[in-house]
Amino acid sequence: MSTVWFALRMLRRDLRAGELHLLVAALVVAVAALTAVGFFTDRLRQSLEREANQLLGADLLLTSDHPWPQDMAVKAGEYGLAVVETRTFPSMVSLGRGDRLRTQLAEIKAVSAGYPLRGQLRIAPGVNRADAPANGIPAPGTIWIDERLATVLSAQVGDMLSVGTLALRVGSVLTLEPDRGLNFFSVAPRLLLNNADLMGTGLVQPGSRITYRLLLAGETQSVSAFRSLAEKSIGRGQRIEDAQNGRPEIRTALARAQAFLGLSALLTVVLAAVAIALASRRYMQRHLDSCAVMRCLGATQGLLLRVFLCQFALLGMFSAAAGCLIGFFAHFVLHAWLAQLLVTPLPLPGLLPALQGSVIGVMLLFGFSMPPLLQLKGVSTLRVLRRELSPGTLPSLSLLGGYALGFAVLAGLMFWVAGEIRLGAYVVAGFLLAMLLFAGAARVAIRIASLLRGRVRAGGRGGIGWRYGLASLERHSTASVVQIVALAMAFMALLLLTATRNDLLDAWRQAIPLDAPNRFVVNIQPDQLDRVQRAFADEHLKTEFSPMVRGRLARVNGVELAPESYEDERARRLIDREFNLSYRLDLPAGNVVSAGRWFETGDAGRGVASVEEGLATTLGLKTGDKLEFVIGGEPVIVQVIGLRKLNWDSMRVNFFVLTPPAALASYPASWITSFYLAPSQADFVNRLVAEFPNLTVIDVAAVLQQLQSMTQRVSQAVQFVFLFTLMAGIVVLYAALASAAEERRYELALMRALGAQRVQLRGALLAELAVVGGLAGLIASLAAIAVGQMLAHAVFKFEVAVNLPLPLVATLGGAVLVTAAGWFAASRLLNVPPLDALRSGG
Template identity: 65%
Template sequence: MIMNWWSFSWRMLRRDARAGELRLLAAALVVAVAALSAVGFFTDRVRQALERESHQLLGADLLLTADHPWPTALAVEARERGLQVVETRTFPSMVRRGVGADLQAQLVEVKAVSAGYPLRGALRIAAALNVADRRADGVPLAGTIWIDERLASALSAGVGDQIAVGRASLRVAALLTLEPDRGINFFSVAPRLLMNLDDLPATALLQVGSRVGYRLLLAGDPTSIRSFRREIEPRLARGERIEDPQNGRPEIRSALDRAQKFLGLSALLTVVMAAVAVALAARRYVQRHLDPCAVMRCLGATQGTLLRLHLGQFAVLGLLAASGGCALGYLAHFALHAWLAQLLATPLPPPGLLPVGQGVVVGMLLLFGFAVPPLLQLKKVPTLRVLRGELGSPQAGLLGGYLLGLLALAGLMFWVAGEVALGSYVVVGFATALIVFALFARLAVRLAAAARGRPGGVGWRYGLASLERRATASVVQIVALSLGFMALLLLTVIRDDLLDAWRRAVPADAPNRFVVNIQPEQVTPVRAALAAQGLSPELAPMIRGRLTRINGVEVDAASYNDDRAQRLVEREFNLSMRADLPAGNSLSAGRWFSAADLENGSGSGEASASVEDGLARTLGLSVGDRIEFVVAGETIAMRVVGLRKVDWDSMQVNFFVLTPPRVLQGYPASWITSFYLPPAKMMLVNQLLRDFPNLTVIDVAAILRQLQAIIDQVAQAVQFVFLFTLLAGIIVLYAALASAAQERRYELAVMRSLGARRAQLRRALLAEFAAVGALSGLIAALGATAVAQLLARQAFHFDVEVNLWLPLLGIAGGMALVTGAGWFAASRLLQTPPLEALRGGSA
């Protein structure tokens, strides 16, 4: 009996496949599954790479990281337990090649390693650019370095060349092609230079204020590793942490998680519109099958039989569509791989079958969540409908019976978001957008219908009247298309507007070079060297301090839930001191330092501090709070007397925490400055590095260009995902038109019978499609403008001008797209003879 049901369901599917609604339903499922599975295949490859090479990504079984040197006794203790131990130092610095006019300088990320590095994985090196590489034996010998391909290209350096690293001159022995624990280029914008740890003292690069990462890499049998970790974990001090393959490289996993969520949420927009298309197509399918079901009821079929037959048919359709969507998603994920895989320093393995299972689940959820409610009406068809065709028609309401589908869609959003808070924001955001767009669309449809009485042709009046007559379908079309258009406008026009506003926010003569690691005895000669070139930037002292207490309560990472707050309290702050309010700073609360503060360090017996208001919000600080820093082993208590709003776009040297000069005098300090370097004076950098090898000159413009290139890659990937959104929007439009095709076909036949010409009806259809497209484009433009203002003010903290051309662009684009797609769907209706349409009825 079961086989007979499935066989009959399969025959029904083959017969009904010739009908348009099942083709539309299948197309919507394919597009939705393809969008999600394309993202799923790529992220699955990344997940597998991280899991497969988890130890290689650390270069060890256990990694101890700190912002200060590890005690020698710790390494001795680890070796006594039979563990292998390797030590590394990582820090930014400038390197130089050549002399005189041929001198070239480049900011690099230096990694100094001891023998045995890495303990897991392997380094790979090459003898020259674009030649086959090989597995490295050991690490660079003393007096030699390995440089990566980017640094070799930047300095036009090759094997055998000498490169100045601080006060040492080291020979390039190989090109570094693979470094297992390198990580993601997001956090390594500078090229890499690998050197022997024994050569580090000769460079004299580690000075007061240098930001150095100290790491101990350990490897051994799992039991010894677990035992050693359990014993040292309680002994960790501030700024020290443990990483293992499960929590290692948190910046990699965090960035990839965010990218996955961003792409996944983008794909969800496709799923939302596909759900609308499925609901519309299923509803039309039910309309067509009411009469056949009534006949089957007369022949003895029970309600359960009818339901099982149609559910079986839809189950087969869902499996076929989901399979096709997964196949399309697999092909599409290679485009994401081409844009985003280069952000990883490890090759990606082939994807597994997990995204296929996820795609099938998504397809079946969409199908049965939005197709079952109208299907349930088929089993209720009365046998009397054979004689009276008006009986048993589908209910007019669309949302009442779709609670299951809406709950499934909300569940998908939570699933893709990956966390309750973000999922809640997404669900509420989508719901709010749908409600606002629906209300706006309904009002616009009503106004358009009211405008039909104004002077105009018969086609124009009939087209606008059709919007009101099919108000529900019109609103669904407009809302779905508005979401798709808004997404595309955000990723094209609005993105360019945001970037232009960001560029305008930065002055043309804003500093493009930062010089750090200036030692106290170098302040005067560095200032003189800059003055000789007509530059007079301000040099500011930096004193390293760690925040330990707020209002007497000790703070650490566990005190905060916010990721940024956790990072801030775990690291050392760069404090500074000055008497006057810096340019580009303005008071947002409290006051600036008084005469008593400047004279005594505090007007009330305590040191005073001025805190940047963004930092204050992150850490929960306010005027009057007492904060304590540990500087050079001593505790300094400060009272927050004011909060400052800082214009970070000025590119001037700014600090989170400032104190009067007397508070921090006498503590170890390095100095920093920034200035605008015209293209004609580029040799100044080479001269500075020749005279002061320990300085680090950061080319902000170059770093911003590289970061912009990364952002462009991600934006291109997201735009690619939104191509599915656009396709889903077109399917929704076609489905909405097709769902009312029979009714429209009957109306057009009646109009033609009453004397209307085809040209008049054609104009009416075009007027209706143009109105739907114009309204969709207008709503999308207004929504995109609102989102852009929100992003600019809340995320980027600058003002963006309202693009007055955007509504016109949205209206024109919407009209063109909707009119073209709608006319393609409805043009055949005009070719149907009126007599044939009238005999078919309007049902």
């Protein structure tokens, strides 16, 4: 107890003296960043776990891209399970007639009685009206529309909406649909109707993209037993989902967003670790004398170590508590941006994120402060008489081992946040490579600045100050490199999320021609093709119609394929779904043959195919391979004679696989087209859908706008987390300057004793700070440009112009920011009387 009391008194004294402010700031920022992300992700996790079955609407979900056999529902009933069927697909709906006709793409969901089996539908008598639990499903002849659809169409309860060839009455406004999950995955608004009305709409046609689901619920043992049976008969395009693997698109998207936020917080932790190491070293230097005195008064090495460990433990708990409190309030900002993407409300977070943040903060504190503490423990009593900075009895190898342990703790933390070994390895290697490159560039730049200092010809006092400042960078090269590396990492992250991201978005927008198609029309039936083409011709709209045949890739070179045949997740998804195949003889615009050849006259009656280059890479296909597709239950074999590179930015209709007409023309097909619709011709869509109710018109501009809105919200949240990164970078700068304060104080005092004036020394400090910030901004901007170019070419597949002003802006901005932040740490050195500094021995 006496040790704890003594440590508490020392902690209070050091806090009052400002000795531990940097450590507190670094820890608070790190813990706040981690817990802000942790609290929000914990709320997501609780929502998914507590409402897992509600997110499915059942205990077990069978999903297929073709109708389920009738005996599947019969077998489920034999196991005592309740069964509900749903069918979901996109289609156009309309309200009104003539000049008042309004159309909108909607996601149609037909449900049978008993839906949902878990959770509850909620409906309201109008938009922005109080809702209540629904009693059953829409009655035949009526529909429920969600608030988005009601708003877009200006529809009210009682209005008649045209769904295909049927006119159905709006019975209620749908406010909550338990198995809908995230509303940004349903780009189109939702319409719920009774399964009995579906066939009467005439929307179930060949080529219709319908998702068939069987919802099952019952006793746990019965559900498990039926699942074991169903797994034996699951075929291609079918899958089983439960509370653990259900709604994979939700979990995948949330996992990615959480990983992005987590990695953003992790960068803050990396910078905080650097700040802790620098602040601990400064603390050690300032306490060597007091430890030597205590050793002379009888304190043992063990007692000193226990006192400092106890003091830092108290400091860690205090800082962690403050960081958790800040993180708790900060996570509401993330919630305000990201929770709007969720339909289901989020419960309040638990205490686990606070516990995790506190543990991580304490681990960081002891991982990077232990080596300096061991130096304090081993200080020699002779230091009272001889004031050299003795490292004590700790060998240098052990000192390096202590820091290596701290870096191991940091690496383990990076693996923990990343969530998997492979990603963690990439992250650790990426950070290590970035730090090495930044350190090398910073060291070279400092050396060049030192060599050029003699050429400064500003003249007078300012020139002397600048030359001294540049020389000081070289003398304190290690500290300067640490400052530049830490700041460059923070600046690069911010530039990637601001300037470079905007460059990529602008390049993406510019890559799409002004007259690029902005509407797609799908589900055109063969008997409608001539009339639809005349409708486009009457409006003088340029368009090209393509046949679309749906088929599943079953074999390559006689080898049967399955999702398990591939490790790549995209390849698994492609194999598990049907492809949209098409046929033609001429090479489509925007397509370039990259391998093999295009169809020739002699290929008209042959079973050959041209495959998109990206698909071939993903699935490991090459020219000469024989592909077997299953179309309508019949096998169709084609040989790959060429690969094509597509211009996806053209927004034209593109296909992964093309064949000559003879290969596919005999199979059921629907037709698809894309076209540019000027704002002045917007009424054409209404008239087209009124004449052909089964057509689905997709407004690509609206879809992209909604997806961009979602991306904007996520990036805003990430940028908010990077505010902690910026604060950590400032703490690093302050810590780096303060750790060398004693040496700077002696040097400045000596210069003043030799006749240097304040204005000259102030110029030296400002020059040093400006060069550090400018170099950090320059290195960060060049790295951000390089990463942006890599993303543009490797990920987005388009050209992006180099942002030439960015290095200049980042250099000037970094210089101003670092000078302003560092001046508070270094300006007080000029106020120390020279005699005091010289008497203290530096």
